Amino acid sequence: MDKLFELWQTTGIYQIELGQLIMILICLVMIYLAIRKGFEPLLLIPIGFGGILANMPVAGMAESGGLLYMFYEVGLLTTVFPLLIFMGVGAMTDFGPMLANPRTLLLGAAAQFGIFGTLLGALALTAWGIPGFEFTMKEAASIAIIGGADGPTSIYVTSQLAPHLLGPIAVAAYAYMALVPMLQPPIMRALTTEKERAITMTQLRVVSKTEKIIFPILLLLLVAMLLPSAAPLVGMLCFGNLMRECGVVERLADTARNALINIVTIALGLAVGSKLNSEAFLQLTTLGILVLGAVAFCAGTAAGVLMAKLMNLLSKQQINPLIGSAGVSAVPMAARVSNKLGLEANSQNFLLMHAMGPNVAGVIGSAVAAGILLNFVG
Amino acid sequence: MDKLFELWQTTGIYQIELGQLIMILICLVMIYLAIRKGFEPLLLIPIGFGGILANMPVAGMAESGGLLYMFYEVGLLTTVFPLLIFMGVGAMTDFGPMLANPRTLLLGAAAQFGIFGTLLGALALTAWGIPGFEFTMKEAASIAIIGGADGPTSIYVTSQLAPHLLGPIAVAAYAYMALVPMLQPPIMRALTTEKERAITMTQLRVVSKTEKIIFPILLLLLVAMLLPSAAPLVGMLCFGNLMRECGVVERLADTARNALINIVTIALGLAVGSKLNSEAFLQLTTLGILVLGAVAFCAGTAAGVLMAKLMNLLSKQQINPLIGSAGVSAVPMAARVSNKLGLEANSQNFLLMHAMGPNVAGVIGSAVAAGILLNFVG
Amino acid sequence: MDKLFELWQTTGIYQIELGQLIMILICLVMIYLAIRKGFEPLLLIPIGFGGILANMPVAGMAESGGLLYMFYEVGLLTTVFPLLIFMGVGAMTDFGPMLANPRTLLLGAAAQFGIFGTLLGALALTAWGIPGFEFTMKEAASIAIIGGADGPTSIYVTSQLAPHLLGPIAVAAYAYMALVPMLQPPIMRALTTEKERAITMTQLRVVSKTEKIIFPILLLLLVAMLLPSAAPLVGMLCFGNLMRECGVVERLADTARNALINIVTIALGLAVGSKLNSEAFLQLTTLGILVLGAVAFCAGTAAGVLMAKLMNLLSKQQINPLIGSAGVSAVPMAARVSNKLGLEANSQNFLLMHAMGPNVAGVIGSAVAAGILLNFVG
Amino acid sequence: MTSSEMLTEGVELMVLGMGSVFAFLIALVFVTNIMSSVLTRFFPEVLPAPKPAPKRAAASASIEPEVIAVIGAAIKQHRARRN
Amino acid sequence: MTSSEMLTEGVELMVLGMGSVFAFLIALVFVTNIMSSVLTRFFPEVLPAPKPAPKRAAASASIEPEVIAVIGAAIKQHRARRN
């Protein structure tokens, strides 16, 4: 009978706390959205499942010695996982459309206003003492990077500046990336005229193999010279891309963008999930993070579109301002949104390839912004 | 000349001990059986080869700083490897046949009698002082889990309760899994009549995609609520299975059941091999372990068959008792044995899919039993 | 303004040192040669890129906590990476041609004169006080192993004997392997007559599957008995080869020679690159290493060819001395060189398969030589 | 632990263990049955209709095994060349 | 840090941050343009000519989709059997 009572005491029903129950429900919603609505399933399913595992009482998978804890310690706090993901992203990315029209890099730059504007906003709200917004400089910077619309960059920065916020920030980053098709179009429509949206762009020139090979090296050297604190992220992106483009290490590139990135994604997702505990997540600040994240996405989108309009004022080679919003990255969703709205305005207006330029530029832009934040705040 | 003598002193011929020689011979036999007789080669070849490497004098591959030692420390003692294997198994397993006929879960429950009966037996033999059977509670529990007919579960439990017995227990677990086609049929025939063996079963209903997606989550939640100490094992199984069934992370599921599980299998096998040293293996207790392991398999098989017969007594929907033996797991070998004996009795009696139900139920059952043992004994 | 000045102080332009700049240029040349000239790109691209990353100021990727540093500490100093590479090489290697004509093992033995002759040379030059040649015994042994024409063996030995020389030695090893088509032919022509080069060899007998399965086990046992210090390297080679040949673990062999070796190659390359710092590389001794490495390759080539001629004197079954040079390993480049020169002398003289025998024998030979050096010097 | 204590412990563990395993798996049977009936009642899934167009299917069936064989042979041949 | 200091800091960071991002990416635009023009001027790459032999191409085009479909179906069928 003692043993039976002992057994009862070790059941989850006996031991579970309300916070854990709520977190499990949140994770179930996350998994539902990932499966049924297609919300970034590659990350949100491991994160959500990791969250459930982390919130089971007794099992202790997110505590010292547990599997999720080990993934977190070995791969996340060390930044190994996000850097390997960036290498894989590099091995998947075709910088061709951007090289055919390098001016689109400026759109990727403008969209980073989402990051820095949000940083200012977070600090202002904290300064004014609004409830839910009580952030230190490091926390504010980690939250602001959500506006970079780039999951691994967010995780990389947060793991170094404010690891206790990793759960809510990573979830917000991927959730908003999934919401891009809903968040962006209203802003894009509000800031453009029907005529602007119908602008067709000339076909992109063919980019030679050599340009594609030299570009990642050039980018790395420029980062090394100007902004070395962004070098780990940008460096691994360039390494992956060089493997992809150089043509002589296809087997390495293939592994980097398949087996390796998949393994790391599983482990990274579980590690992030391990931080979805109620103490960190069920806070008023989480609401603040979600609000700021949404603001960041919208600000970045708006800045990208407005930059495109500014460029049209200054140059006679017109670009469709719809591709400006793709500068927030969220590859390739944001570019697809640009394409869709372009087709709505003019059924012959295929913007996809044109939007891929600012889209990949946004990846570089937010990695650069991450470097700047780590430099000043870290 | 000094150097030459020094060289001679570092040869294996000079340094090897009898125990090492015997262990190498045992490993060679293991490799032979794996290659020629198809005895679980995926595990027994790495284990056997690891055993040879571990027993070479001077090289020190199983000692601090050696490769096998590192695999053991980093992957096995931490339980990372068996848990990743379970994730891969989840990504391979189709719970469909079980969902079409959930009653077969009871067969998977009954077959765990192999575990608990053997535990009692081991304790009884120890209590009575039979030579070769001198086990502590933790050792007895690790040995009993061999009856779960599930390699990674055995390794997971043993690495936590009695790591010094890892070598013999892992070898016994995989060896008996390989011997299923020889061990089970006599018991199955002895416990069933010709008429029972000829019972045909109605075709399984089609299981919807949604059921398959929800099942792993449901199973995880039930484990979390009722038996959290089984949560790591069952949780990773469910995670792998959700990746498989949800349909939106196919690339992750594919990596989990191919590249990742293969890498882990190689390292796990070598790590287990590193524990095949003569001090641990060439003991009378190893014989005891082998005897108890065989008993455990047979008891589990018998319990599964008898449970099926009991269910036939209580319900009018008849099942063929031959599928009861598949409840020990040993996927898919045990199910094939059921199928083979069914065809012998009735050439139109295809039991394979029906036996897959208890077969995968047995995986869940032994993971649950492992959790119970860890809870009480650990 | 303060912040702006601070920013300027953290730029690479402000912080970079001349040594770093030179190292980056050297790495760029390495990458250029790898891409355009096909110089061992699988290793030299990761090494070169790792070298650039390691020499960027501020980023600190090769310092404690950096990604490259972690790869170096976790994978290279522990010898895990080179051993896993050896396993993959084993899973790729067909020992068939060597088994069909085991005498070719002697060519693989002779070519190791490149290692030991160079060791003597390095010690002699040090003893005579020639500038650029100031090596300790351990350093000399690490350098000499370049003559084994086997990258992972060089890295394995150097990481244990002289890790501070890892950068120049690994680069020299892979560079000379890439230069085999230029270094070997003059020596081969100088040491053979037109008539010798035209010798045709009888077609190799078919080697049975069983021979191929038993060979790696036999080799491992022989190493265990005679030269256990070579056992880790040879053991992992044999393990990979057994997985390849046994036919029952194809999925493991496939992962060992694809996903796993690719992942390890990327990480190993970056880890080696982390040691390409100016303090270790921009030394007169690096020139010494390059000179000795070239000597080692040439000596090995010559010894292989001369051994073949000696064997022709002693036996009536003539072999073409051109296949002797393949004994240095550098698989499969050296065998292709033999084939090319054979065809020049006689357009019907296909030596490729005959040269594969000494070629893979050379891999075994240099692993054995590595064991001997580790035994005496380590 | 004396030997009789050990035996008692073993019996206790067996009863509790088998009891827990059965309790858990019976609970799982119930929960699974409930899930399946809820799903089939409230969220019936439109099962893929059996492949229509028998003519085309028949044609493809007559082609496929051959093509599969050809592909298999091609791959085998390719591998053989590689080795 | 007082709240007004925090705000000042935030404004400063925004100006510096956006400034740096733009400075860096403008530099990248320049460098990329220079690279491209140097390459096209001094190392013109012979682009692959558009596929000739329209007849063969047409023929292959008419075969391929069918073959692809057959292969796809074969794989699907094979997978279905496996499950």
Add this chain to the structure above:
Amino acid sequence: MTSSEMLTEGVELMVLGMGSVFAFLIALVFVTNIMSSVLTRFFPEVLPAPKPAPKRAAASASIEPEVIAVIGAAIKQHRARRN
């Protein structure tokens, strides 16, 4: 270590090293030869007979290269579309 000691050590190492390498590989030659002769004498392996049915083989040979080409083209086309 004095320089002459170093030289002596080097010579010693070379002799011992090359000696060991040769000793080991000669032993390997012997052992391999013994294995092969034991195997061929006591466990002769039935080698796969040369492919019979020349007619069928010829037919398949005439099909395969074409099919391989088609598959290759299909894959290339598929990849091109993806990028």
